[in-house]
Amino acid sequence: MTVPHKVETDTAAAEVATALRHGPLEHRAAEFERRSASGARGVRLREEPFLTQLDLRTSPGSSSAASVADALGLPLPAANRVSGDEHDAVLWLGPDESLIVAPDGRAESLLRTVRTAQQGGSGSVVDVSANRTTLRLSGPMAREVLEKLCSLDLHPRAFGPGDCAQTLLGRVVVVLWQLDHEPGYRIMVRCSFAEYLADLLLDAMAEFLDG
Amino acid sequence: MTSPSNPNRVNASVRAGRIDRTRTLNATVDGRPVHGRPGDTLASAMLAQGDIEVAPSIQLGRPRGVLSADCTEPNALVQLLDGACPEPMLPTTEIELREGLRAETLSGVGWLSQQRDTAGYDKKFVHTDVVVVGAGPSGIAASLAAARGGARVILVDQHRELGGMLLDGRADIAGHPATEWIGRAARELAENEQVRVLTRSAALGYYDHNYLLVAESRTDHMAVPPPSTSRQRLWHVRAKQVVLATGAHERPVVFADNDRPGVMLASAVRSYLNRYAVLPGREAVVFTTSDSAYSTALDLLGAGARVPAIVDTRPEPSARLVEQVRAAGAHVVTSAAVVATTGQHRISGVRVRGLDDDGSLTGWSSEFSCDLLAVSGGWNPAVQLFAQCGGAVRWDPVVAGFVPRTTGGRSAKVVGSARGTYDLAGCLAQGFAAGAEAATLSGFRTAPPPVPQVDGDRQGSRPRPVWLVPDESRPPERCTEHFVDLQRDATVADMYRATETGMRSVQHVKRYTTISTGLDQGKGSGVNAVGVLAEILAANSPGEVGTTTFRPPYTPVPLALFAGRTRGELYDPVRTTPMHHLHVEAGAVFEDVGQWKRARYYPRGAEDMHAAVLRECAAARTGVAVQDVSTLGRIEIVGPDAPVFLDRIYTNGFAKLAVGKARYGMMCGADGMVLDDGVSMRLAEDRYLMSTTTGGAAKVLDWLEEWLQTEWPDLDVYCTSVTEQWAAVAVVGPDSRTVVGRLAPDLDVSADSFGFMRFHETSLTGGIPARISRVSFSGELAFEVNVPRWYGEALWEATMTAGSDLGITPYGTETMHVLRAEKGFVIVGQDTDGTVTPVDLGMDWAVSKQKDFIGKRSLSRPDLVREDRKQLVGLLPTDTTTLLPEGSHLVEPDVSRQPPVPMLGHVTSSYHSAALERTFALGLISRGQQRFGDVVCVPVDGRDVEVEITSPVFYDPEGVRRDGPAQG
Amino acid sequence: MLLVRCPWCGDRDEAEFRYGGQADVDYPADPHQLDDAAWGEYLFVRANPAGSFDERWVHTAGCRRWFSLVRDTATNEMRPDIPRRREGR
Numbered sequence A: 001m002t003v004p005h006k007v008e009t010d011t012a013a014a015e016v017a018t019a020l021r022h023g024p025l026e027h028r029a030a031e032f033e034r035r036s037a038s039g040a041r042g043v044r045l046r047e048e049p050f051l052t053q054l055d056l057r058t059s060p061g062s063s064s065a066a067s068v069a070d071a072l073g074l075p076l077p078a079a080n081r082v083s084g085d086e087h088d089a090v091l092w093l094g095p096d097e098s099l100i101v102a103p104d105g106r107a108e109s110l111l112r113t114v115r116t117a118q119q120g121g122s123g124s125v126v127d128v129s130a131n132r133t134t135l136r137l138s139g140p141m142a143r144e145v146l147e148k149l150c151s152l153d154l155h156p157r158a159f160g161p162g163d164c165a166q167t168l169l170g171r172v173v174v175v176l177w178q179l180d181h182e183p184g185y186r187i188m189v190r191c192s193f194a195e196y197l198a199d200l201l202l203d204a205m206a207e208f209l210d211g
Numbered sequence B: 001m002t003s004p005s006n007p008n009r010v011n012a013s014v015r016a017g018r019i020d021r022t023r024t025l026n027a028t029v030d031g032r033p034v035h036g037r038p039g040d041t042l043a044s045a046m047l048a049q050g051d052i053e054v055a056p057s058i059q060l061g062r063p064r065g066v067l068s069a070d071c072t073e074p075n076a077l078v079q080l081l082d083g084a085c086p087e088p089m090l091p092t093t094e095i096e097l098r099e100g101l102r103a104e105t106l107s108g109v110g111w112l113s114q115q116r117d118t119a120g121y122d123k124k125f126v127h128t129d130v131v132v133v134g135a136g137p138s139g140i141a142a143s144l145a146a147a148r149g150g151a152r153v154i155l156v157d158q159h160r161e162l163g164g165m166l167l168d169g170r171a172d173i174a175g176h177p178a179t180e181w182i183g184r185a186a187r188e189l190a191e192n193e194q195v196r197v198l199t200r201s202a203a204l205g206y207y208d209h210n211y212l213l214v215a216e217s218r219t220d221h222m223a224v225p226p227p228s229t230s231r232q233r234l235w236h237v238r239a240k241q242v243v244l245a246t247g248a249h250e251r252p253v254v255f256a257d258n259d260r261p262g263v264m265l266a267s268a269v270r271s272y273l274n275r276y277a278v279l280p281g282r283e284a285v286v287f288t289t290s291d292s293a294y295s296t297a298l299d300l301l302g303a304g305a306r307v308p309a310i311v312d313t314r315p316e317p318s319a320r321l322v323e324q325v326r327a328a329g330a331h332v333v334t335s336a337a338v339v340a341t342t343g344q345h346r347i348s349g350v351r352v353r354g355l356d357d358d359g360s361l362t363g364w365s366s367e368f369s370c371d372l373l374a375v376s377g378g379w380n381p382a383v384q385l386f387a388q389c390g391g392a393v394r395w396d397p398v399v400a401g402f403v404p405r406t407t408g409g410r411s412a413k414v415v416g417s418a419r420g421t422y423d424l425a426g427c428l429a430q431g432f433a434a435g436a437e438a439a440t441l442s443g444f445r446t447a448p449p450p451v452p453q454v455d456g457d458r459q460g461s462r463p464r465p466v467w468l469v470p471d472e473s474r475p476p477e478r479c480t481e482h483f484v485d486l487q488r489d490a491t492v493a494d495m496y497r498a499t500e501t502g503m504r505s506v507q508h509v510k511r512y513t514t515i516s517t518g519l520d521q522g523k524g525s526g527v528n529a530v531g532v533l534a535e536i537l538a539a540n541s542p543g544e545v546g547t548t549t550f551r552p553p554y555t556p557v558p559l560a561l562f563a564g565r566t567r568g569e570l571y572d573p574v575r576t577t578p579m580h581h582l583h584v585e586a587g588a589v590f591e592d593v594g595q596w597k598r599a600r601y602y603p604r605g606a607e608d609m610h611a612a613v614l615r616e617c618a619a620a621r622t623g624v625a626v627q628d629v630s631t632l633g634r635i636e637i638v639g640p641d642a643p644v645f646l647d648r649i650y651t652n653g654f655a656k657l658a659v660g661k662a663r664y665g666m667m668c669g670a671d672g673m674v675l676d677d678g679v680s681m682r683l684a685e686d687r688y689l690m691s692t693t694t695g696g697a698a699k700v701l702d703w704l705e706e707w708l709q710t711e712w713p714d715l716d717v718y719c720t721s722v723t724e725q726w727a728a729v730a731v732v733g734p735d736s737r738t739v740v741g742r743l744a745p746d747l748d749v750s751a752d753s754f755g756f757m758r759f760h761e762t763s764l765t766g767g768i769p770a771r772i773s774r775v776s777f778s779g780e781l782a783f784e785v786n787v788p789r790w791y792g793e794a795l796w797e798a799t800m801t802a803g804s805d806l807g808i809t810p811y812g813t814e815t816m817h818v819l820r821a822e823k824g825f826v827i828v829g830q831d832t833d834g835t836v837t838p839v840d841l842g843m844d845w846a847v848s849k850q851k852d853f854i855g856k857r858s859l860s861r862p863d864l865v866r867e868d869r870k871q872l873v874g875l876l877p878t879d880t881t882t883l884l885p886e887g888s889h890l891v892e893p894d895v896s897r898q899p900p901v902p903m904l905g906h907v908t909s910s911y912h913s914a915a916l917e918r919t920f921a922l923g924l925i926s927r928g929q930q931r932f933g934d935v936v937c938v939p940v941d942g943r944d945v946e947v948e949i950t951s952p953v954f955y956d957p958e959g960v961r962r963d964g965p966a967q968g
Numbered sequence C: 001m002l003l004v005r006c007p008w009c010g011d012r013d014e015a016e017f018r019y020g021g022q023a024d025v026d027y028p029a030d031p032h033q034l035d036d037a038a039w040g041e042y043l044f045v046r047a048n049p050a051g052s053f054d055e056r057w058v059h060t061a062g063c064r065r066w067f068s069l070v071r072d073t074a075t076n077e078m079r080p081d082i083p084r085r086r087e088g089r
């Protein structure tokens, strides 16, 4: 009934091909390093490409949602929250939508795990690992930088570690995820917007470079 | 003691002022040196030197002087000459003096620099529990109370230091000078990390849902700004509670020759004396309608000036004040008004007449010599921000001003002189109460602090505004030297002219006379104009006339501030595909498709677009060519009801599409008009991959979600955008099978095994997972190869390598457009415009007769079955080299060209064709499908071009090329 | 910039949303049962009150959920819609 999804499941071939992959901001790694600043008024930017990302749809409260959580070993997150840590996490994207995040190379096994758990119930899971890349913005001034681009309330009273939001940075839709108190953030952005968003962030960081 | 260069600077023992006497700052105005102190404004430094006169007036060229000490200044305008971009029309009263500042005075009109403004402007979004606008006594009090409750507080003030009008006066708070109380408050606020104090920051606008824009000036006061610090920052403030402590502006008085240099607002005189230690005149007449100017008289006397007369419009001013000023040496004239001024340029004397109860002049008169006339027509609460957000104002006859109708509840809390409260104790009490209430309402329960003891403050006895001091000789309609708006040189006579033409509304009179249209937007002139109009119309009060509409921005700001960082490269998001840099390296010329950068064509050598496109088209029709199609929208549609759902969305059927096959689909709005199109593949029984147009991806996803969520929540279907999960190339042409065969060695690409509208999943050389489909947007044999996006670069390079010996040619959107148009394939948004149905396009084949779908009911509406609807046709110019401009009208050849000319339709697409060896076009024309063979006209630059209407399919109408050459 | 309360994500700037017009204009159960006038009414005729208005928004830059709220068109005051007939929303 279902045709084999070689694109998603051909693990052996995928390993061979790994060397042929390029993150959308790979060529700018040195520039990010150069334009990052450390210290009390520092802020740093780098790309974390190739994170495994699966878009999960479940009916909230359903038995298949529960079995997916069991299979993942993580509870499905509450609204605007992340469950798990920066290695294995489930991000809340909407009332029936989550983003499973895992280290590079886990898409096939996680797809199998979730599809098995969803068997017989409603829902879907789609590999979107290549859909977005991830920028990591961290340092004492990281929030100051984001506040130039993001209309959300990012004050520690309103947004902290383990919080996430789909929102706009400038005019770019992103998933914003606060990791820690430093503060450090992950910004997950569709690949086509990555260069533009990096330019926006570097521009907003400039005042702290010679601070 | 005064220095020779600063004759009007008061000795520190008399007035310390808020200036730093240990340092000198040097500036030039009109080439002449100005020496001042840190803490000076350009106006106070010039006044300290005795320079009260500024550039002459805009229309009449009359001499003018500094009138105010704030943002209401109409006369003292300058153009800055240095900086990234010389800035026009700044009041000297608002410019902080800095070393090296150069300016020239302006007669009411500045000039725009031809230079690009290279200064930095940025913005910041902040949220707060409480925002307080204005850091005078009530604003400081509100901030302290809210902050003590634990709320997040933002305090905004235009000036460099907190204090507001306290700095202009000499009040004591809790037994000490007010400056000590201000200092303590400033420290307390600075030390609280939940408080942000924005000085040099003007609240420009107050919008719905407690949204304020605040313009912060960050570097203008510095001689050498630090690098990477923006010149100005626009703060976007979202607050739970808003406290407006915006203060009040003193208004001038309208009398003959009220514009002479040396006529100055009484509050400004006091500000220059107490804040800047500048005595603007030695012999000052005070002309007032209320109590406040008595403080000015007392301060002048205390600083050693003579006050020959206090002219008060009221018959019985406060006895206590009269006694005080008489004791200090001033003479009070009651029930009187200044009716004229004398002097060459600067004022040298005034003439005073008695006023009777109804405001007419009485018999007696008197003259006083003076070099300064301090005027006070009363106070206008600064209700601009309050009113911007829908707050209503009313005329309060007791305070003689427009005040907020409501000052609490769901709207902003207005405190202090902004609501007509002029006593210091009242301002502090209102501030504390509002701050505590605002904190409590935003979740931080707190009580207002006790109000400290205050003295040295003015008392409030009732004012007697005189809107129009009668002229001694002329009737009011000829009062051509009674100025209402000094910046616009608009007079009482101008207002009479407006009412004589029949205008009654203050809005009309404003526009007719231009009163209140200067850069102060009526802060100084607006209420006086209302008062004069009330007199002219014999209204009972200014409240009957009402105000003009208050609009943002509160003070002028450069447009560059609103642009912020979104200029140049950062103006708009730029979307690129993973192969983008390879197209750049190949010399592609790009075009914008929505936010995408797409390669339009790839010129070789000196080729222009025309030549490049002919070459690229020829390659696609005779060899092999490749295009980056990563920009197409892709949506994965999953669930047991996905087939039913797609059947409802698409005009044609998808439920019966076999797994492993693809189908072209068209979707319509409920109105039956074409919305988008694309090919969808069935990946599994319960799983489809829909593709959309490049520009339609987001819109289509919203559309699908709208129907699923709001109309058909019973359907078990989920949609996920996977546009950017994939990178893709279209490999097109008779040799494409060879190229794809080499790319995907495991795949049998023969026509028998890999049929049209089929897809297969495989691995490319190097192990790249891929999904390959046989779809064609050109009529040629063609394949679309999709890989996970991070392999995009590798895919493009592998394809170019696989086709190099076959001369594989990269092609862009222009060639794609030509190839599809030769086949009569439409592009949604180019050949359609939201008024075109699938039937109009001749695509009845894609419209199901069996099932229902969104828009089907509309296709039988009378308007959509009209005989004369515009229908898609081909158009062939008789002259095979003439290229029709897209958008050109189509008209009958024999019709008169006398407008209105009946329009039959228009050209939607037009190209040169390599395959047809001629130009051709597509168009929409009335009854087109019945008119094949007819000749119509396209007027181009006044000349008629004859075109023949044809079928829109120009190339390979039998479709024999789709499967490519027979394999041998 | 209005502040719109997404029932799922919370308060967000208006720029994250797309406006969806009048709420509760149901797609007819069987459009083909409607005469041209009634169908035209469904397609083109909407209320436009000065005052309280039930309207739809979609959180395009956020959770992509469609929802309804009640807005006073004269003051822009907004309050949540009380879900009425459709349970599945």
Ligand SMILES: [Zn+2]
Pocket: C006, C007, C008, C009, C010, C059, C062, C063, C064, C065
């Ligand atoms: Zn939302």
